[in-house]
Amino acid sequence: MEQRYHNSAKEVSTMTTAELRGNFLVDSLMKADEISFVYSHYDRVIVGSAVPANGPISLPNYPELRAEYFLERRELGIINIGGPGEVVIDAQTFAINKLDCVFAGKGSKEVTFKSLDATNPAKYYLLSAPAHKEYPASLMKKEDATPVSIGSAETSNARTIYKYIHLDGIRSSQLVMGLTVLSTGSVWNTMPSHTHDRRMEMYFYFDVTPGQVVLHLMGEPQQTKHLVMKNNEAVISPPWSIHSGCGTANYSFIWGMAGENQVYSDMDPVAIDELK
C-alpha cells in the first residue's frame, strides 16, 4: 500500500506543483477490476476504491497494517458512485445503489464488493480510519441522508450536502462521511473556507464532466496553493489546511474526516477577504 507521510505547513508553503501533487493528490482510484488504497499518516486515514467489473472483489489484508485482517482495528465507509451493487459484510448483504453508503465497523472480518451489471459496474469509494469500538454494519440510502441545501446561485455555490456517517446518522468510532452535489451553474465548494485543526479531511471529486476540472485550494488560509483535479481524483487535506474548490462546471465530491471529534459543525471559518 502506498504511504503518504506528513508535511509541515511551512514545507507545503514552498512546494512546487509536482511536489504538491506527489504528496496530496491521489490519482490511482476507480480502475476496473482493481481494489487499491493510499495510506495517509494524517490521522492514519486510508483512502481507496474497488470496482468489481468482471467479478466480486474482497477486501484484502496488507502487511503495512500488521493486523490479522483489514478491519481488525479499523472501520470502513463505502459510497457507491457507479451502477447498482451489493456489499457483503460477514453474513450480511447490503444492496447499494449510486450515492448510497454502507459502513463496516471494527471487527468485520470479510467484506466483498459486487456489481449487479458488468456493463455498468458499481464503483466503490472507500475511506477507513482506526477504530476503538465495534459499531454494527449498516446501510444508508441517499434519500435518508438528510439533504441540506446551502449556498446560492448568486455566489455560484448552490449545493446539497448529504451526511451519512456522523453523530446523527450511521454511528462510528471516528469516521465522518458524506457528499456534496453542486447545482448546475454552481462551481464553488466550501466557500467561505474553513479549517478544523481537530480533524484531517479527504475530498474525492466525481461526476466531473469530461474535459472539465476542479481547482482545489489547500494550505494555511493566508498561504494557499491549488491543485488542478480531474474526475475521480482525491486530495488529502491536513488538519491545518483549508479545502475548497472551484470547478470549470458543476460536479460532486465525497468528503470524509477523522480525528479528535465527530462534530460536523466544528469548523473554524475563514472570512473570504482574509484568504491569501
Ligand SMILES: O=C[C@H](O)[C@@H](O)CC(=O)C(=O)O
Ligand atoms: O468539514 C466539512 C467539509 O469540509 C464539507 O462537508 C464541506 C462541504 O461539503 C461544502 O461546503 O460543500
Ligand SMILES: [Zn+2]
Ligand atoms: Zn472541512
